[in-house]
Amino acid sequence: MSDPVIAARGLTKRYRNTVVVDGVNFDVGRGEIFGLLGPNGAGKTTTILMMLGLTEVSAGEVRVLGQDPVRSPLEVKRRVGYLPDSVGFYDQITAAENLAYTARLMGIAAGERKSRIMAALERVRLQEVADKRVATFSRGMRQRLGLAEILLKRAEIAILDEPTSGLDPQATHEFLEMIEGLKRESVTVLLSSHMLDQVQRVCDRVALFQGGRIVLLGKVPELAQQVLGGGYLVDLDVTTPSGVDLEAQLRTVPGVTAVSRFGQFRYRLSASRDVRSDAAAVAVSAGGALTHLAFEEASLDAIYTRYFQKQAAATGGTRDAA
Amino acid sequence: MRREGSAFQGLGTVVLKELSDHLTSMRIIVIELLIVLVAFASLYGATERLRDTTQEDPFLLLKLFTVDRAPLPSFIGILGFLIPIVAIGLGFDAINSEYNRRTMSRILAQPIYRDALLLGKFLAGLATLGVMLLCLWLIVIGYGLFALGVPPGTEEILRSLIFLGIALAYCGVWLALAIFLSIVFRSAATAALVALGVWLFFTLIWPMLAQFLAQLIAPPDLAYLLRGLPSPDTVEWQQILARFSPNQLFGECVLALLSPTTRSLGPIYVEQLQGAVMGAGLPLGQSLLIAWPQMVGLVAGSIVMFVASYIVFQRQEVRA
Numbered sequence A: 001m002s003d004p005v006i007a008a009r010g011l012t013k014r015y016r017n018t019v020v021v022d023g024v025n026f027d028v029g030r031g032e033i034f035g036l037l038g039p040n041g042a043g044k045t046t047t048i049l050m051m052l053g054l055t056e057v058s059a060g061e062v063r064v065l066g067q068d069p070v071r072s073p074l075e076v077k078r079r080v081g082y083l084p085d086s087v088g089f090y091d092q093i094t095a096a097e098n099l100a101y102t103a104r105l106m107g108i109a110a111g112e113r114k115s116r117i118m119a120a121l122e123r124v125r126l127q128e129v130a131d132k133r134v135a136t137f138s139r140g141m142r143q144r145l146g147l148a149e150i151l152l153k154r155a156e157i158a159i160l161d162e163p164t165s166g167l168d169p170q171a172t173h174e175f176l177e178m179i180e181g182l183k184r185e186s187v188t189v190l191l192s193s194h195m196l197d198q199v200q201r202v203c204d205r206v207a208l209f210q211g212g213r214i215v216l217l218g219k220v221p222e223l224a225q226q227v228l229g230g231g232y233l234v235d236l237d238v239t240t241p242s243g244v245d246l247e248a249q250l251r252t253v254p255g256v257t258a259v260s261r262f263g264q265f266r267y268r269l270s271a272s273r274d275v276r277s278d279a280a281a282v283a284v285s286a287g288g289a290l291t292h293l294a295f296e297e298a299s300l301d302a303i304y305t306r307y308f309q310k311q312a313a314a315t316g317g318t319r320d321a322a
Numbered sequence B: 001m002r003r004e005g006s007a008f009q010g011l012g013t014v015v016l017k018e019l020s021d022h023l024t025s026m027r028i029i030v031i032e033l034l035i036v037l038v039a040f041a042s043l044y045g046a047t048e049r050l051r052d053t054t055q056e057d058p059f060l061l062l063k064l065f066t067v068d069r070a071p072l073p074s075f076i077g078i079l080g081f082l083i084p085i086v087a088i089g090l091g092f093d094a095i096n097s098e099y100n101r102r103t104m105s106r107i108l109a110q111p112i113y114r115d116a117l118l119l120g121k122f123l124a125g126l127a128t129l130g131v132m133l134l135c136l137w138l139i140v141i142g143y144g145l146f147a148l149g150v151p152p153g154t155e156e157i158l159r160s161l162i163f164l165g166i167a168l169a170y171c172g173v174w175l176a177l178a179i180f181l182s183i184v185f186r187s188a189a190t191a192a193l194v195a196l197g198v199w200l201f202f203t204l205i206w207p208m209l210a211q212f213l214a215q216l217i218a219p220p221d222l223a224y225l226l227r228g229l230p231s232p233d234t235v236e237w238q239q240i241l242a243r244f245s246p247n248q249l250f251g252e253c254v255l256a257l258l259s260p261t262t263r264s265l266g267p268i269y270v271e272q273l274q275g276a277v278m279g280a281g282l283p284l285g286q287s288l289l290i291a292w293p294q295m296v297g298l299v300a301g302s303i304v305m306f307v308a309s310y311i312v313f314q315r316q317e318v319r320a
Helices: A044-051 A073-079 A095-106 A110-123 A139-153 A169-184 A196-202 A220-228 A246-251 A276-285 A300-314 B011-024 B026-052 B060-066 B075-091 B096-100 B104-108 B114-148 B154-184 B188-217 B222-226 B232-242 B246-258 B284-315
Strands: A004-015 A018-029 A033-037 A059-064 A080-083 A157-161 A188-193 A205-210 A213-218 A232-239 A256-262 A266-271 A289-296
Touching (some): A004 A044, A018 A188, A033 A196, A095 A110, A095 A139, A205 A300, A276 A289, B060 B246, B075 B246, B096 B188, B114 B154, B154 B246, B188 B232
Parallel strands (some): A080 A157
Antiparallel strands (some): A232 A266
8 A cells, every 4th residue: 555544563452361352453545434343342442542642552563654553643633534333412502502512622723714614504404503503403313423533634634433323324325424524525534333334335455453453454355265165156046846866956157155944935146257147047947937036246244154164164153252 | 360451531621611601500510609709708817906006917818818807717717618619519420410411421532541531520520629719819818918918928928829729639638538439329319418428527526526535545644634734645546537538627726827826736835845935937938847738738638539539430330
């Protein structure tokens, strides 16, 4: 990567005897949307806090925009916007007043403040409730107000911690669109989440955290290749006459590496190439009625589940608590 | 390792925000109304008594602060009692409310240090209390002019202004304690209860305990006991112990400053009174000298409490 705006090398955080983040390495390039994935307690938030200089680094180092957040936190925090996990505001004052307070803390000149606040609120479609008290806001509106704060700051990096958790589908959709809007303005976005489908939708690259380590890192298709092996998944629903073992026949299709059957009709093929036409031909010639044929893209969900299954299998299922 | 930038960046912003929160919060308005009401009542009582005793007094105005008429306590009695309550009311949720509202990490992600947030909250609380005290002071002086018709002298004004400063230092001790507890306890209710517990301890229990402990440390001398007098050692110990309480320090300061005839804050021997003109007031400088250690004690107490909060807060994890 030519121009990493965030670079972590052996980043480690220990609390007394427990290691929360354990020697994490990653780079985030300018203008990228980078996803931090993993179960709760895997060390995502702690990693984020270290990047902002809000918690001390036990070992290793992290550079944000070329700065060390431990030594120059103000410089880093001036250029990086942070939306914490379930963000809060001062309920008794209005949305615009909340932003006015942080605008002053950011050191935005008095003359510019009002116009920048209104512009930020407009971007997140909250301009109509600018003078309403935040106490009346829904969760989705609060998250958007948090995003407005990042826009107000004109941050070069936006760090969003679980931005869509607890939002309804419509609000989630809108929020993800806004995140993509940030990317168009070449803002680097670091997104932590356990909502895999959403992450897959917007992220260029992802890092999968487990037990304080990054266990997988890369683009989603690359990870699919790595974890799922084949990379192609084909689902087909076939109603077969009794006595026909379609599963065995499908296995003979060249390129198919595995066949699994779900319920009565559904077969899932893992393959090293696109086997849709061949599989359909086999199903039809076996006398089955083909009702559904779909090419499933490798989903992050599948990667995630498969990865942890493999892990469990490799360690004899004893690491389920990890 | 040196940090980049000033620790005070954003301090002014935090102070103004907190100040506006305090001045508009229902909680503070109610407490202040209460204080003004009680203050008026005690002032009324004081003027009634001052009208009865028409003997010549060069410090008539100061008497408004100190004279009480049963069942109402004197004005300073009320202040000594209520200042801690107001200060605790301002400080008990200073830090933990930021965590509970989940605003802490968002605010600290702005380009400021934690120092500015903590100091800003302390200064804003102190400013609120300062405004309140100044108003009360003006009420007393104005009421004195109105009800007694005696113009205040320079020395009276000076003494009462210094008293204002001392009251502010006393506020500082309790405010810093309340903020400290708001950092230590995540629940605002716990912090408030513990703060009130400390206050109760120092107002009610500690004076008794000091007496008891003093008798343990220095048992009363039989020679004095037979004459029905307290033993000097016991009295001295009792005073030393009692002075650990900020209430005691405040009371002694106020006594020395607002009652100019006070010659000593400790036990005094008859020999020491030789040549003294009884009933004559001390000059301001001498009164200050008497109360100086107590004043320093109050200021030092608030600084120590603030430093303790600072240390705990700096080490605290941001995530709730």
